[in-house]
Amino acid sequence: MKTCLIVDDSRMIRRVAGRIVKDLGFETIEAVNGQDALDKCGLDMPHAVLVDWAMPVMDGFDFVKNLREMPGGDKPIVVFCTAVRDVERIVEALAAGADEYVMKPFDSDIIESKFALAGLV
Amino acid sequence: MSVSDRHGALSLAPSYYEALHRLTLELAGINLGASHAFLVETRLSRLARDEGYESLDAMINELFKNGSSRLAVQVVSALTERDTHFFKDKLAFDRLEKIVLPDLHRKRGGGRVRLLSFGCASGQEPYGMAMVLDRMSEQLEGLKIDIVGVDYPSQALDRARQGIYTHFEVQRGLPIQDLVKYFEPAKTDWAVKSHIKDRVEFRDVHLLSKLDGLEDFHAVMFCGSLPHYSAPARVRVLRGLSGLVKENGFLILGRGEDLSQMNFGFDRVDGSAGLYKKREIPVIVEPEIDESLKVPNGRTTFEKTSKRRKTSMPT
Numbered sequence: 001m002k003t004c005l006i007v008d009d010s011r012m013i014r015r016v017a018g019r020i021v022k023d024l025g026f027e028t029i030e031a032v033n034g035q036d037a038l039d040k041c042g043l044d045m046p047h048a049v050l051v052d053w054a055m056p057v058m059d060g061f062d063f064v065k066n067l068r069e070m071p072g073g074d075k076p077i078v079v080f081c082t083a084v085r086d087v088e089r090i091v092e093a094l095a096a097g098a099d100e101y102v103m104k105p106f107d108s109d110i111i112e113s114k115f116a117l118a119g120l121v
Numbered sequence: 122m123s124v125s126d127r128h129g130a131l132s133l134a135p136s137y138y139e140a141l142h143r144l145t146l147e148l149a150g151i152n153l154g155a156s157h158a159f160l161v162e163t164r165l166s167r168l169a170r171d172e173g174y175e176s177l178d179a180m181i182n183e184l185f186k187n188g189s190s191r192l193a194v195q196v197v198s199a200l201t202e203r204d205t206h207f208f209k210d211k212l213a214f215d216r217l218e219k220i221v222l223p224d225l226h227r228k229r230g231g232g233r234v235r236l237l238s239f240g241c242a243s244g245q246e247p248y249g250m251a252m253v254l255d256r257m258s259e260q261l262e263g264l265k266i267d268i269v270g271v272d273y274p275s276q277a278l279d280r281a282r283q284g285i286y287t288h289f290e291v292q293r294g295l296p297i298q299d300l301v302k303y304f305e306p307a308k309t310d311w312a313v314k315s316h317i318k319d320r321v322e323f324r325d326v327h328l329l330s331k332l333d334g335l336e337d338f339h340a341v342m343f344c345g346s347l348p349h350y351s352a353p354a355r356v357r358v359l360r361g362l363s364g365l366v367k368e369n370g371f372l373i374l375g376r377g378e379d380l381s382q383m384n385f386g387f388d389r390v391d392g393s394a395g396l397y398k399k400r401e402i403p404v405i406v407e408p409e410i411d412e413s414l415k416v417p418n419g420r421t422t423f424e425k426t427s428k429r430r431k432t433s434m435p436t
Contacts, residue, residue: 087301087306090297090300091301094297094298094301101297101300102292103292105288106292107289109289110292110293113206113293114292114297117294
């Protein structure tokens with residue numbers, strides 16, 4: 001089964017996103033910030049990552065940059081899932097290595113559509 | 122089981138739901154199906170509010186008592202509006218990009234080409250076509266392309282003209298790179314940038330009426346609606362479309378849609394389900410009368426032949 005790492009400091013978002021991603025056929029793993037996510041990727045690289053931008057300890061932007069430099073870190077499909085809606089920030093996220101970008105609030109249709117565009121479903 | 126039994130407490134008298142069902146079938150040729158009470162409640166309540174009626178009941182009373190044709194079209198348009206999103210039918214857009222546009226470019230070179238989105242609803246399809254053209258601009262160099270989107274006059278078509286989409290609409294089917302390239306923030310929504318918006322013209326057209334007012338097109342996209350039409354309406358709309366597509370032009374249908382037993386003057390493009398090419402009008406060799414050989418009774422003793430074009434109706 002494909003795995004999806006959900007990275008968000010909000011427990012509620014992790015729960016809601018986790019339910020949607022499970023319905024798409026993924027096994028989910030959770031991380032509460034970018035550093036926690038990097039540690040989990042070091043143990044077992046997931047197929048997909050759904051990551052928030054603003055988080056304590058390490059934000060999503062730094063997480064993606066670090067992930068892409070890790071051995072095997074080029075493999076996961078990374079989808080930002082954030083309230084940040086500035087075009088400049090979206091462009092930065094893509095340049096840092098994100099594959100897709102979801103703006104909150106989201107619903108299951110949006111996550112499914114973005115995962116489909118990224119070739120995950 | 123009555124409509125109200127199926128759906129619990131509703132705003133309108135049950136007979137109105139049946140009347141709206143019949144009206145939609147007659148005006149648009151579309152069968153709303155058994156669960157249309159939900160559509161009536163959600164879409165028409167919004168229309169009633171926007172049109173300034175006190176309630177849905179007040180608007181429907183007005184519709185059936187005074188018979189306003191403008192209101193009838195608005196009501197039917199609201200009921201038949203498709204739930205669409207950008208690049209909804211990926212296969213149809215692939216056909217456009219990989220087969221239709223390269224073929225038109227090869228044959229027409231630097232000419233002008235017209236594309237039609239038939240039943241364009243809130244505009245995602247024709248704007249999607251404009252994005253494909255933008256991406257292919259180098260490959261299609263020299264080809265001038267006009268895009269027209271047509272549908273019933275409706276709130277959806279008004280929104281298409283505005284080119285403004287919600288946060289949710291731009292996140293369904295649209296890659297993030299396209300959002301950044303072709304849209305700009307507009308308060309909480311997103312507006313299509315002018316270089317895409319200006320390529321598309323929208324027109325109010327009754328899709329089942331005679332389509333004489335429309336010019337002919339090199340390619341027509343008609344995706345996602347065909348299965349909802351009644352059998353007579355399907356024949357009518359396809360016959361109308363046949364008259365709009367130029368010889369050797371294309372008709373692109375949606376995934377899983379086809380012309381079934383009838384061909385309306387089209388041939389299916391080999392290996393491409395849902396893609397059809399309009400036949401050339403055949404050149405028929407007809408006898409030409411040589412006046413010098415006519416005998417006094419008006420009959421001809423000898424006929425020579427020459428090529429002459431004769432138009433024939435598509436089958």
